[in-house]
Structures are given as structure tokens and as C-alpha cells.
Amino acid sequence: MRVYFETPPDDRALARINNAFTLYAPESIQIVDNRDNADLVIIHVVGRHDRVLSLAEHLANEGKKFAVLQHALRRTLKPSTESWLPLWQKAEVVVSFLNLPVLCREDQELANFNFYYTPLGADAAIFKPTNVEKKFIIATSGPDYLTEGVREAVKAARKVGRPVFHVGRELHLGEDVECSKGISDNLLAEHYSACEFVSGLRRFEGFELPAAEGFLCGARPIMFDRPHYRAWFNEFAVFIPENSRAEVIDSLEVIFRNGARPITPSEINLAKERFNWERIASGFWERL
Incomplete structure (x- = not known):
């Protein structure tokens, strides 16, 4: 076919x-x-x-x-x-x-x-923990400052004096926000490993591939508390209420000050199975 x-x-x-x-x-x-x-x-x-x-x-x-x-x-x-x-x-x-x-x-x-x-997947052969310094408090992604929690993450990070890594175009927000668009997946994985958290803060609805990829690299996802995020990230993510921007900033500041809970080998193994592209893709073709 x-x-x-x-x-x-x-x-x-x-x-x-x-x-x-x-x-x-x-x-x-x-x-x-x-x-x-x-x-x-x-x-x-x-x-x-x-x-x-x-x-x-x-x-x-x-x-x-x-x-x-x-x-x-x-x-x-x-x-x-x-x-x-x-x-x-x-x-x-x-x-x-x-x-x-x-x-x-x-x-x-x-x-x-x-x-x-089914969830979407992440390539565990590329997205894996790297022994690097946790330079960034969080990795964000998205096309601009106002979407997918980027604004809130940057403002909360500044309250705790930590830099942010952004996957996307240059946002011109200052030296404390490092933006990178079009980098290789291997380099992206290294950057995720250098983050304590990875943002999955898309309002209302989404899956958030960066949350899965970042988690496999050792960054703890932060996500809004909605059923479709709970379904696939329940054991892995820190969940916050999907409230106003100001309230989200306050929630993130508390999480940032407490620091990320270390990701265990058993969590990584569970995520590798859940987000396994071979299993997910094979399941699709079998249903045709």
C-alpha cells in the first residue's frame, strides 16, 4: 500500500x-x-x-x-x-x-x-540523560513569548535568578533566555539534560513532545492538571492548576525554589516503554 x-x-x-x-x-x-x-x-x-x-x-x-x-x-x-x-x-x-x-x-x-x-513517542536512543551541569531552570518551547507558558516560565525563572533555555526562534528577551532554533536532536538532548525542568504548559489541550523528550533527558516536566496530560505523564510530571498567568507564575516560582525531584532509572525505563515509537507506530499499521 x-x-x-x-x-x-x-x-x-x-x-x-x-x-x-x-x-x-x-x-x-x-x-x-x-x-x-x-x-x-x-x-x-x-x-x-x-x-x-x-x-x-x-x-x-x-x-x-x-x-x-x-x-x-x-x-x-x-x-x-x-x-x-x-x-x-x-x-x-x-x-x-x-x-x-x-x-x-x-x-x-x-x-x-x-x-x-496512544501517546506520541520519543527516541530514547537520542533523548537520554547526559552528565552535564543543570545550567537552566527550565526548557520552554513555542513560537512566541505569550504561548505555551513561555512568558510565565521566564518571569518565574527571573524571580529565582535562573536562566531559561527556549526551543524556538530568538525572542530577544535578554541574556538569561537562550533561544535555539533548528539545532540537531543530539544537541537538543544535551540542552534538555542541562535543565532541571521542561515545560509542557500548553493551555487547554495538547500532548507536548518536548515534555516526553525532555523527561528522557532528565528534566522533570511541569504541566497543567488536565486529564489528557495526566493520562500519559501522571507518574512523571509536576502538575499545576491552569489558572491566570499571575497565578501560574507564582506556582512556578514555588516549584523552582524547591528544585526538581531527581528522576530515577525506573522512571526512565517506564517512560522508554510508554513513549516507544516502535510500539506506537507498529500499533498504528496493525490497525489498518
Whole structure:
């Protein structure tokens, strides 16, 4: 079967997923670089309901099958499962770290679609602890200062006099915020190892690959206390209420002053299994 990944350009996180699914695809699967040559198209859902449904309809008209990787629901413009069910029911398989059947029940809808409930993964061969000084109090990520808890983390770090490592474009916030975009994964892993904590502070909904990768490198995740974060990071993360920016800054300051709880070898081993890309990707292909 010939498979094509329908992916927004320049999205490093989605590219990681595609690469892992490609690496662990069975011999019967051929990854192609043109949608027209595909038998099945893998659609990443990160937002626009109308565009996704339009694409799915176009594929159906061309006699092509599709699978859905649902990365967002409640934060989309169509937050009800009712709006997405027609897409999910036509998909060969729907994959998500969100417990979509539970969300369907919340909306009093029937979850009658082929569902694969799984976290995203992290490459333990690359993301592993390195014996370096804990230079940074926390690693943040995201496109700008106001998203994904970056602002709150920087302000709390300044209250305790510690620098921040930011994965993303230069934010021009001063010498105490080291930004790095486009670095190799090996260098990224070294930087994660130099952090006490890693931020998974995306409001409302997300998985947060940096939290999984950073944890394998020895940085303790900090996340908002929501069910989808608890489902995959319950044993690993420090959880805080998803309150106002000022309250989040106060919560982070307390955590920073107390310091990170050391990550144990047993925790690392459990995370390696939970976020194992081979197991996750193989489970996807088996469900087609």
C-alpha cells in the first residue's frame, strides 16, 4: 500500500511523527511524496475542521482511503465530537492521545469508529540523560513569548535568578533566555539534560513532545492538571492548576525554589516503554 503524509509545512513535531511511522512501517507499506500516487493519506488534524473535511471528501471522490491523527479537538473551532464524527467514521483508523470515546460520551455521542488510543513517542536512543551541569531552570518551547507558558516560565525563572533555555526562534528577551532554533536532536538532548525542568504548559489541550523528550533527558516536566496530560505523564510530571498567568507564575516560582525531584532509572525505563515509537507506530499499521 502506498501512503502519503498530509502535513503542514515546517512543523517539526509532526515531522517527528511522520519519520517514526515511516521508520517502523512494514515492508508492505511504501511511503510516497505525492498525494496523487497514494492509496492512503494520513491526515494530521491540528485545527481547521472545514479544511480537513474538504480534504477527506476530495480523497473519497478520488477513491483514496485516509487515516486521521487527531491532535486537537476542544481547542478547534468545532470543539464538539459531533462535528468530527462523520470524518472519524469514514477513516480507516483514528489515532489520538486524547481519549476520544470518553469525549464522545461527554457529548452524548456514540464512539462508533476505529480508534487507536496512544501517546506520541520519543527516541530514547537520542533523548537520554547526559552528565552535564543543570545550567537552566527550565526548557520552554513555542513560537512566541505569550504561548505555551513561555512568558510565565521566564518571569518565574527571573524571580529565582535562573536562566531559561527556549526551543524556538530568538525572542530577544535578554541574556538569561537562550533561544535555539533548528539545532540537531543530539544537541537538543544535551540542552534538555542541562535543565532541571521542561515545560509542557500548553493551555487547554495538547500532548507536548518536548515534555516526553525532555523527561528522557532528565528534566522533570511541569504541566497543567488536565486529564489528557495526566493520562500519559501522571507518574512523571509536576502538575499545576491552569489558572491566570499571575497565578501560574507564582506556582512556578514555588516549584523552582524547591528544585526538581531527581528522576530515577525506573522512571526512565517506564517512560522508554510508554513513549516507544516502535510500539506506537507498529500499533498504528496493525490497525489498518
